Amino acid sequence: MAESLISLENAGVQRGARWLVRGVGLNVHRGEIVTLIGPNGSGKSTTVKMATGIAKPTEGRVTRRPGLAIGYVPQKLAVDWTMPLTVRRLMTLTGPLSDVEMDAALGEVGIAHMKNASVANLSGGEFQRALLARAIARKPDLLVLDEPVQGVDFSGEIALYDLIADIRRRTGCGILLISHDLHIVMAETDTVICLNGHVCCTGTPQAVSASAEYRNLFGPKAANAIAVYAHHHDHTHMPDGRVLHADGSVTDHCHPEDGHHHGGDHHHHDHHDGHAHADHGSERRDANA
Amino acid sequence: MPDDFFVRAMVAGVGVALMAGPLGCFVIWRRMAYFGDTMAHSALLGVSMSLLFQVNLTVSIFAVAVVVAVALIFLQRRGGLSTDALLGILSHASLAVGLVITAFLTWVRIDLIGYLFGDILAVTQQDLQIIWGGGVLVVFAIIKLWRPLLASTVNAELAEAEGLQPERARFFFMLLMAAVIAIAIKVVGILLITSMLIIPAAAARRFSASPEIMAVAASLIGAVSVVIGLSGSLEFDTPSGPSIVVAALLMFLVSQVPSFRLARETGEPK
Numbered sequence: 217m218a219e220s221l222i223s224l225e226n227a228g229v230q231r232g233a234r235w236l237v238r239g240v241g242l243n244v245h246r247g248e249i250v251t252l253i254g255p256n257g258s259g260k261s262t263t264v265k266m267a268t269g270i271a272k273p274t275e276g277r278v279t280r281r282p283g284l285a286i287g288y289v290p291q292k293l294a295v296d297w298t299m300p301l302t303v304r305r306l307m308t309l310t311g312p313l314s315d316v317e318m319d320a321a322l323g324e325v326g327i328a329h330m331k332n333a334s335v336a337n338l339s340g341g342e343f344q345r346a347l348l349a350r351a352i353a354r355k356p357d358l359l360v361l362d363e364p365v366q367g368v369d370f371s372g373e374i375a376l377y378d379l380i381a382d383i384r385r386r387t388g389c390g391i392l393l394i395s396h397d398l399h400i401v402m403a404e405t406d407t408v409i410c411l412n413g414h415v416c417c418t419g420t421p422q423a424v425s426a427s428a429e430y431r432n433l434f435g436p437k438a439a440n441a442i443a444v445y446a447h448h449h450d451h452t453h454m455p456d457g458r459v460l461h462a463d464g465s466v467t468d469h470c471h472p473e474d475g476h477h478h479g480g481d482h483h484h485h486d487h488h489d490g491h492a493h494a495d496h497g498s499e500r501r502d503a504n505a
Numbered sequence: 506m507p508d509d510f511f512v513r514a515m516v517a518g519v520g521v522a523l524m525a526g527p528l529g530c531f532v533i534w535r536r537m538a539y540f541g542d543t544m545a546h547s548a549l550l551g552v553s554m555s556l557l558f559q560v561n562l563t564v565s566i567f568a569v570a571v572v573v574a575v576a577l578i579f580l581q582r583r584g585g586l587s588t589d590a591l592l593g594i595l596s597h598a599s600l601a602v603g604l605v606i607t608a609f610l611t612w613v614r615i616d617l618i619g620y621l622f623g624d625i626l627a628v629t630q631q632d633l634q635i636i637w638g639g640g641v642l643v644v645f646a647i648i649k650l651w652r653p654l655l656a657s658t659v660n661a662e663l664a665e666a667e668g669l670q671p672e673r674a675r676f677f678f679m680l681l682m683a684a685v686i687a688i689a690i691k692v693v694g695i696l697l698i699t700s701m702l703i704i705p706a707a708a709a710r711r712f713s714a715s716p717e718i719m720a721v722a723a724s725l726i727g728a729v730s731v732v733i734g735l736s737g738s739l740e741f742d743t744p745s746g747p748s749i750v751v752a753a754l755l756m757f758l759v760s761q762v763p764s765f766r767l768a769r770e771t772g773e774p775k
Contacts, residue, residue, distance in 0.1 A: 268666035288666035295659060299534045300713045310656045310667040360666065 218246040221284055221358045221390045222267050227276030229262050236262040239414045240276070242407075244358060244390040249381070249404055251421075252394045254411035255433070260394045261291060261362060263411065267392060268360055284358060287351030289344075291362035291394075301335045303327070303346050313353055321353035322346075325379060340367030344376065352383055359383065361393040380404075510626055511739065517628040518731035518749060520636040521689040521701065524643045526724025528685055529706035530716065531678060534658050538703055539589065540577070543596035544686050545698040547573040549603035551687070552620055556610050563635055563687045570683035573599055623694030623746035625735070632691055639688045643681055647720075650677055655716055693746045700750045701727060708757040726756050 221244050228238035237259025244250050244267075252260045265271035266278050268286055295301050307318050322328045325345040330338070338346060344364060351359055364380065365373040381404035384391055408424040410416045410433065417429040424430050532541050550573075551566030558565070573595050580591045607615055616624070628636075647654075657664040657671030664671040686698055693701050705727035706719070713719035733756075734749030741748075 265662070268662075270662050270665045286666050286668075288663050290660050290663050290666075293660045293663070296534065298710060299658070300710065300715055300719055301659070302715065305715050306659075309659060310652070310664065310669055354667070 218248065219281065220245050220279075221281050222392070223279045224263070224266060224273075225277045225279075227263075227266050227273040227278055229259075229266060229271050230274040235274075235413065237411065237413060238275075240266070240411070241415065242267075242409055242418075244392050246357070246390050247384060247388045248406045249384055249391045249393065250407045250409060251405040252392070252409050252411055254416070258411040259413055260411055264360060264362055264392065264394060281357070285354060285356045287354045287356030287359045287389075289347045289351050289359075289361045289364050291366070293347065295335045297336050302331070303333050303335060303338070304331045306335055306346060307350050307353055309350065311354060317353050317355075321349040324352065324383070325349040326375075341369065341372040341376075344368055348376070348379070352387070355387070357389055359389050359391045359393075361391065363394050377404075510628075511735070513628045513630070513633060514625045514745065515732065515735055517633055517636050517692055518625055518735060519728045520633075520640045521685075521692045522705065522727030522731050523724045524640040524685055525689065525701045526705055526709070526722075526727050527644070527647045527720035528681060529702035529704075529723050529727075530709070530720045531654065531658060532682075532699075532702050533706050533710075534716075538699060539592045539596075541682060541686075541699040541702055543577070543592045543599075544570045544573060544682055545695050546596045547599035547603075548686055548690050548695050548698075549620060550599040550606070551603070552615075553603045553606040553610070556613055556615070557606060563639075566690060567683050567687035569599070570686055571680060574679040574683060619694070620690065621694050621696050622744060623690070623692050623697065625692045625745045625749075628691060636688055636692075639684060643684055643688075646677065646681055650674055650681075651717075654678055693749060697746050697750050700753065704750065704753040704757050705730060708753070708760040711760045727753065730756055 223243045224240050227240045229236045230238075240259070240263050242250060242263070252263060254260050262271060266273050267280075268288060269278075269280065295306075303322070304318065307313055307321070313321075318331070319328060322331055325348050327342055327345050327349065330342060330346070335343065335346065344367065348361075348364060351361075359380075361380070365376050368376060380391060380393070383389070384404065403421070405421055407418060408421050409418050410424055410430055412433055416433055417424050417427045419427065532538055547569050548566045551569035552562065554560070554569055555562045555565035577588075577591060577595060580586070580595075581588060586594075607613075607617075619627070653664060653669040653671065653674040654677075656667075656669050657674050661671040664674075685702075689698055689701065706723040708726050709719045709722035713722050730753035731749050734752035735745055737743065737752060738745040738748035
């Protein structure tokens with residue numbers, strides 16, 4: 217097993233008389249993606265706060281590997297107009313960066329051209345990308361993402377999930393992420409932890425969606441499946457509307473022979489029908505391997 | 506040369522403006538204007554404590570302001586009343602208690618107007634040493650604290666997760682606020698101190714492309730306000746502290762005029 221980055225044992229946080237979350241056990245290893253799902257108020261954010269050290273556990277134990285570098289994308293971040301902040305300045309908010317590192321991180325998330333834009337003028341998707349770039353530029357051992365795709369439209373969401381999976385593959389960092397939609401979990405997720413004030417079930421996405429606890433918690437409708445993103449993309453739609461292909465070329469439109477993509481015209485992603493896509497995705501990946 | 510009272514006033518005012526600039530930016534970014542006001546009001550309690558216990562005025566004002574800030578943190582932790590209401594209580598209670606205590610000190614005559622509105626023309630050589638000595642320390646501390654303070658202003662959780670200790674930065678920031686208020690009281694007085702923090706910083710926003718530029722620009726705009734205000738007060742025989750604030754206000758209004766190119770050029774530090 218790869219090196220453990222963070223481990224929670226029977227950890228819980230109490231506020232007043234109420235337990236926000238209790239009895240959480242979880243481990244994130246190097247190169248592993250762990251996704252937390254659960255209804256509102258189920259303790260997802262509290263669990264992440266314990267993991268990162270923002271919240272101290274009232275009971276139980278939290279162990280972080282000594283010297284662990286964390287890159288964090290918080291759930292809510294509003295930059296007031298009164299603070300003049302460009303994307304470039306945002307990148308060095310918590311630590312210095314060389315220009316090369318900065319450009320590389322911004323390029324990876326596809327907003328290299330927005331380096332000098334004011335943060336206040338970014339769209340929701342661009343802002344999430346900037347936050348993600350800031351977090352990965354630190355070369356973290358552990359990337360913690362609290363609802364990283366909020367405020368992002370559907371195709372942008374898929375692109376971001378692809379990007380996150382790609383970061384894990386290339387850097388080998390561990391990723392702890394909260395999914396904003398309990399039906400949607402990245403296919404690349406190794407472990408899904410379903411919370412509801414406590415750990416209700418844990419396992420691979422397939423195992424969790426099949427479990428009785430999951431069905432009880434979210435009802436028979438959700439029991440259908442956790443939709444799994446497993447599409448392979450051989451091209452990416454950049455924020456300016458151009459298209460970046462796998463071979464590095466850039467065109468104004470995608471080609472008809474391009475792989476699966478997410479234009480509104482042939483939108484056949486059904487959240488409740490995710491298993492079919494999982495198959496489709498793995499075929500594509502094999503074909504391109 | 507600094508024997509001349511007017512030159513001393515100028516040097517004192519510019520010193521206060523330079524340290525107030527970066528601090529004022531944080532007051533605006535963190536929405537702490539009322540907090541600044543509360544600490545300033547507590548300065549009158551500091552004045553009465555200094556007279557009561559025969560201690561140095563600057564030290565006494567600093568200590569009382571820190572106590573009020575700590576009291577606020579404690580009351581916030583306890584929960585219940587909103588921060589807004591707590592500030593209202595602390596602010597006016599400390600002002601009133603200070604006034605009541607001074608009323609008992611029948612053996613001293615207090616220049617209340619001097620404390621409320623400042624008495625920059627009476628600045629002594631020793632005051633200058635406190636202002637510039639303290640000012641250098643404050644600016645140095647702000648530079649050292651800059652990254653954690655800025656990061657926790659943008660998002661405290663992010664700063665905490667990435668190891669920047671935002672609580673510590675916030676505590677030191679309160680100490681710095683208390684220090685600036687204690688140092689600046691002689692120049693602009695209790696009632697106008699917050700304006701020296703806020704107005705130059707607000708005027709600097711329009712000309713600033715980064716937080717660092719805004720901090721420097723706020724210092725410069727504050728310094729220019731001091732020069733204009735003091736010269737104006739000499740020319741028109743107006744009270745000096747309020748004249749400085751009026752000059753800062755004029756600079757703010759100029760900064761708000763859309764496409765006022767000249768203002769852009771003079772207001773932006775090169």
